[in-house]
Amino acid sequence: MGRKGHVPIRMCTGCLRRRPKKELVRLGLNHDGGLVVDSEQVFPGRGVYLCPESECLELAIKKKGFVRAFRGKFRQVLPEEVFRAFQEERECRK
Ligand SMILES: [Zn+2]
Numbered sequence: 001m002g003r004k005g006h007v008p009i010r011m012c013t014g015c016l017r018r019r020p021k022k023e024l025v026r027l028g029l030n031h032d033g034g035l036v037v038d039s040e041q042v043f044p045g046r047g048v049y050l051c052p053e054s055e056c057l058e059l060a061i062k063k064k065g066f067v068r069a070f071r072g073k074f075r076q077v078l079p080e081e082v083f084r085a086f087q088e089e090r091e092c093r094k
Contacts, residue, residue, distance in 0.1 A: 010049040013065035014056030024049040025089055027082070029070055037085035052090055057082055 008021040028038035028047045038047055048069040050056045060066055 012051045012056050012060075013048045013069060014050055014053075014059035014063075017051070019051065021049070023051070025052045025086065027066075035066065035082055037082070037089050052086060054083060054086065057086065 009018050010021045010024055011018050012024060026038045026047045026049055027035055030036050048060070048066060050060060
């Protein structure tokens with residue numbers, strides 16, 4: 001499928017840079033409206049992408065990127081929780 005060498009590009013919600021999708025972490029909402037790292041890309045509907053960097057997460061929170069992306073469906077951001085998920089994601093990629 002697709003052209004050879006075609007790389008899907010997504011935009012980071014934090015720094016707004018465009019990067020290959022596989023370099024980004026996808027975040028989705030669970031049924032409680034909590035933010036989760038969707039590494040298997042199993043969550044339905046809208047997801048947001050972030051560089052696996054804590055700076056981008058902070059930017060996304062500051063600029064209300066998540067609120068916009070999820071249209072108010074999302075409950076709240078618990079930065080510590082998301083940071084932890086980020087760390088786990090990073091460990092998996094090593
Ligand atoms: Zn970024």
